Amino acid sequence: MNKISTISLMLLSFIFALTGCQEEEPDAPININFNSSSININEENQEAQIGLVFSRASNQAGNISVNIDNSNLVYGEENDFYTEPPAEGGELILNYESGQSEINFTIKAGSGLNIDSDEIIDFSINPTEVLQRGQNSSLTVAFSENFIAESGTIEMTAGGAEFTEQAFVDLSKVRTNSLDKNTWDLGFSTDNGFHVILNSTAQVMARPLDKTDLASVTAEDTVGFAAVMQIGFTATPPAAAWIDVPNGDLTKTAIAPIATTDADNKVYIIKRLGEGRSWKKVKITQNGDGYTIAYANIGSNDIETSEITKSESHNFIHFDLDNGTTDFEPNKESWDFMYGTFTEKFPFGPNEIPYSFNDFIIINRHNTSAAMVMVERNTTYADFNLQQIGEVSFNNEINAIGSSWRQGGGPSSAPAVFDDRFFIVKDSQENYYKIRFISMYDENNERGTTTFEFEILK
Incomplete structure (x- = not known):
């Protein structure tokens, strides 16, 4: 063997030894993403399946941790929402097998979901040595108020x-x-008419007088009223006219529909129950699309007035004769x-x-x-x-x-x-x-x- 062949063999042996001693290049980390950035839970869709997608199949088994930020909603099957598999302490653990390239879980509306406006919760992926977050590593779930x-x-x-x-x-x-x-004592209807109801849950009564001038009403106008303005088995038949018709007919309330002409609206004596809740004299008139109420203690000329504005969001505007408009x-x-x-x-x-x-x-x-x-x-x-x-x-x-x-x-x-x-x-x-x-x-x-x-x- 000549000198050149010997050198070539030595060089090949060195290259083989060098390459044989090198470690295999490790696999690149797996990126993981939600398959959507947002979903909605509502009346028609009360559950949704959520997928987490791998950038490539895993070559080993493991698990993924997902954080849940539930904001104002309460976790639990009998509360606002829950997941399958179940989460614990605001964390959802999802297991995967070798060769798997996607994991799914389900979010469902709970039986006690109770919201006044739209609410959201956020899911976010926690990275590991094997898994790293992709660009879509968070998911928002919106719960509609129409649930x-x-x-x-x-x-x-x-x-x-x-x-x-x-x-x-x-x-x-x-x-x-x-x-x-x-x-409250009186409820002012917000419909197209001008009607006033009594607080029939608190036994409020209203009796009209043959007067339309509130200032002219005195205690003498109500002599004997206490004996007959009664509710219960001490009541007499005339008292039935001083409560609202129980079926809710607004044309048959104890206070007659409020007339356009001021002189056509009578003064009413309002009887209330409860300690410190004195009887009142009341005069109600129309005021554009709303009402004006004037009221005072029966024997007093210290008259107060309030304007009542209708609201489309409520059946009535409620009024307390001691404290004014109330919710x-x-x-x-x-x-x-x-x-x-x-x-x-x-x-x-x-x-x-x-x-x-x-x-x-x-x-x-x-x-x-x-x-x-x-x-x-x-x-x-x-x-x-x-x-x-x-x-x-x-x-x-x-x-x-x-x-x-x-x-x-x-x-x-x-x-x-x-x-x-x-x-x-x-x-x-x-x-x-x-x-x-x-x-x-x-x-x-x-x-x-x-x-x-x-x-x-x-």
């Missing part, structure tokens, strides 16, 4: 056995809100019925008298109606569906449910929920709900708390 609950159980409270509150119920949001029933009834699109007390006209001999009922339900007069369904062999709560709507008769009078969901009891029996009937409520969004009352007592066996279950009809 409608499909079913639920609601407990309403009217302030306990004293029934000091009224509970407003919004079925679509599985929501109830109880408010002090004595915070009571929620936005007319945000409730379906009200639970607590109410003044009805009760048959008493050949006449009617005003009588205040506890455990009474009033439906929202804004595009809401109700129907009672008697349980029969082929008509049960569990089986009743949307296809049977045509078989029931709806009523849009505000006392359509009233006290017909429970029996009043007697000397030897306590009031109780009827189990031979349920109700259908059509809300202002044209959703139909079936409702079955479960209990009218709290855990201490006191009245003033009622529980019912409901389900949207499909």
